[in-house]
Amino acid sequence: MEFKTHISVRNLSVFYGTQQALKNITVDIPDKKITVIIGPSGCGKTTLLKSFNRLIDSQDGMKVTGQVFVDGENIFDPQVEVTHIRKKMGLLSQRPYPLPMSIYDNVAYGLRIHGTKAKKELDRRVEHYLKEASLWDEVNDRLHTPASRLSVGQQQRLCLARGLAVEPEIILGDEPTSALDPKSSRRIEQRFLELKEEYTTVIVTHILRQAKRLADYVIFLYLGELIEHGLAREVFENPQKELTKEYIRGTIS
């Protein structure tokens, strides 16, 4: 199987205090494909995802061994500027968390902190990314109203626009549709499929059907261990490991 690697994980272990959340994971995430991380809850899916942009840093008592290379750079190297790593990745969390400001300012926030100041340029980009997240038509007449007044589905698309605005190479989704109704979920999924031409996408989900709809590549974790990974078609249709078979059949969850 041939693909270009974007993120390579090498012998990654993550500990929270004495508890080990990830056990010696080694895997490659393909460039400009949708990779879906599946597995029962508490298996380390989110930890693996959040280690990519080092959001696990803020956890108490967190310890990491091993490496994660993004574009050939080990992100856990103490020399690396964490903001530089994070700018490369947009994150969608389980529940959308709009920043406490207007719709416009939510999208402009990332642009401003990374140096875009000119009003015209900001206007242009805010419009562009709201369109990218297919939210523009619904909010263009109320850009300066608080983002908290949007529906949850709209908020999640706003978070997508906000994430895309810093021009990342990678989109990370931590069960990004779990708080949304079916229709909003579909819209978000649709955007992922359209955006994968330009972005490497990594999504955590516990919904197998969603994984099947989206995935080009699948990573199956169980209790912090990497059980199986490979092209989606192969893993779903012909899993090699017994645990994977059971999970896909639904006997373990």
Add this chain to the structure above:
Amino acid sequence: MDKRKIEENIFKGLMIASTVMILSSLALIIGTVIMKGLPAMSMSMITQTPKGGYYLGKEGGVLNAIVGSLYVAGGGTLLSLLISLPMVLFLNVYVKRTSLLAVFTRFSLDVLWGVPSIVYGAFGFSIMLYLGLRASVLGGIIALSLLMLPIMSRAMDEVIRMVPQELFDASYALGATKLETAVKVIVRQTLPGILTAVLIAFGRGIGDAASVIFTTGFTDHIPTSLFQPAATLPLAIFFQLGTPFPEVQERAYASALILTVIILAVSVASRILTKRFTRNIVK
């Protein structure tokens, strides 16, 4: 009636009684201050400083104490805000939640909260002596800011601790630094709580007598510099109540009324201001 129902009714009754007690004591205090203070209230009370023989019942007002209190409490609030906010942001953004430093700092603040205000007065006084200051507006500001610090910072801390980690993460994930996250997101999100904390501290400070006795002194004049002594309303109330003349004692209640109205006005004003800032808050 079965036993559980009786139990329910008894405890519900006790809860209602407690609530009524609190509401009626508030009404009683405000009622007393208004009843006793209103007759002595006049324009001259709030527009004039004490004239000769004021404490014997002659003319004048307590403008000196009003201005003095506003200076000292306002300055103290500002000073402790300048120290509280950075400290609280440091504790919540830069230090991990369970770190020894955070736990110890919060414990220290709780201890400081319980220190009687006369101790702050005495401590402020010794600092003043060390700096070579006399009783002055500046001395009062320092003593009051010490008194307000634990109150203000613990109140802010409680509010900022309620911010979900995900909101921090949302900002970090965009490549924001901790400082940017603290100032642009967290302060914005908690602004109403921060304002409330400032207000609680101001209320405590402007009403405190013990910490300003030695540090601010008392005078009939309105101070024109930080290094002059100033009158404060709690002390003005104390001195007027202490005279043997009923008409002066009445003015003490009028002064108490003024103090209450100041706190009320600041309270209402800050609520209105808060309303304007809350529209963006993420619930």
